[in-house]
Amino acid sequence: MYILSPSILAADFKELGKEIQTVDKAGAQYIHIDVMDGEFVPSISLGMPVISSVRGTTKKVFDVHLMVDRPERYIQEFVKCGADIITVHAEACTHLDRVIQQIHDAGARAGVALNPATSLTALDYVLDKVDMVLIMTVNPGFGGQKYIPSCTDKIKKLRHIIEDRGLAVDIEVDGGINKDTVHTVLSAGANVIVAGSAVFGEGADEKVREFLEIMSGYGKIQK
Numbered sequence: 144m145y146i147l148s149p150s151i152l153a154a155d156f157k158e159l160g161k162e163i164q165t166v167d168k169a170g171a172q173y174i175h176i177d178v179m180d181g182e183f184v185p186s187i188s189l190g191m192p193v194i195s196s197v198r199g200t201t202k203k204v205f206d207v208h209l210m211v212d213r214p215e216r217y218i219q220e221f222v223k224c225g226a227d228i229i230t231v232h233a234e235a236c237t238h239l240d241r242v243i244q245q246i247h248d249a250g251a252r253a254g255v256a257l258n259p260a261t262s263l264t265a266l267d268y269v270l271d272k273v274d275m276v277l278i279m280t281v282n283p284g285f286g287g288q289k290y291i292p293s294c295t296d297k298i299k300k301l302r303h304i305i306e307d308r309g310l311a312v313d314i315e316v317d318g319g320i321n322k323d324t325v326h327t328v329l330s331a332g333a334n335v336i337v338a339g340s341a342v343f344g345e346g347a348d349e350k351v352r353e354f355l356e357i358m359s360g361y362g363k364i365q366k
């Protein structure tokens with residue numbers, strides 16, 4: 144099933160609730176929320192109070208991408224403020240297996256993100272324990288960057304591994320996804336599409352519909 148997860152990093156923060164409702168009404172199934180700590184990545188974005196305050200604006204899935212060192216410190220709090228999926232970076236966790244367990248114990252779905260330079264082998268012993276893998280298609284930390292072409296092969300390889308092992312793990316892609324690059328990642332095997340700067344701005348509702356229309360050419364769209 145194909146899912147669109149607009150990244151609010153590119154939204155107008157003074158109208159955040161309305162921006163979320165616009166993409167919700169247009170059919171986006173997830174809302175992608177980027178949390179940056181100024182340590183794991185250079186920038187600082189937003190945290191729990193913002194997530195709590197927009198939680199009431201939509202019933203859609205909050206897809207929280209933690210670009211945070213040692214995320215085990217915050218899992219329970221993010222679930223409490225409304226996260227439905229929590230994705231942690233393999234590079235930020237000393238005990239990745241334990242953090243995945245912690246996310247599930249807190250009642251959320253668990254994702255693991257890999258930076259462009261991180262090998263798929265980081266997933267060898269956890270792939271059967273996660274709900275989603277996030278393949279970063281830019282170096283994390285900022286919106287509006289260019290898609291890194293070497294990530295395409297990684298998405299393809301991961302799709303083969305998931306199929307070979309008979310698993311039902313979603314492949315999310317994040318960074319530089321627009322109406323051109325989305326074809327590349329969909330053909331490679333991604334099924335959860337994050338897009339920030341290609342969605343928010345003028346006509347966000349129309350852009351969501353355009354993405355969903357493209358995605359429907361590859362398979363069933365999740366309702």
Ligand SMILES: O=C(CO)[C@H](O)[C@H](O)COP(=O)(O)O
Nearest residue numbers: 283284286287318319339340
């Ligand atoms: O995780 C992220 C950055 O680290 C964002 O989700 C991503 O960059 C989305 O922005 P864009 O679609 O503009 O590239």
Ligand SMILES: [Fe+2]
Nearest residue numbers: 150177208317
């Ligand atoms: Fe993200």
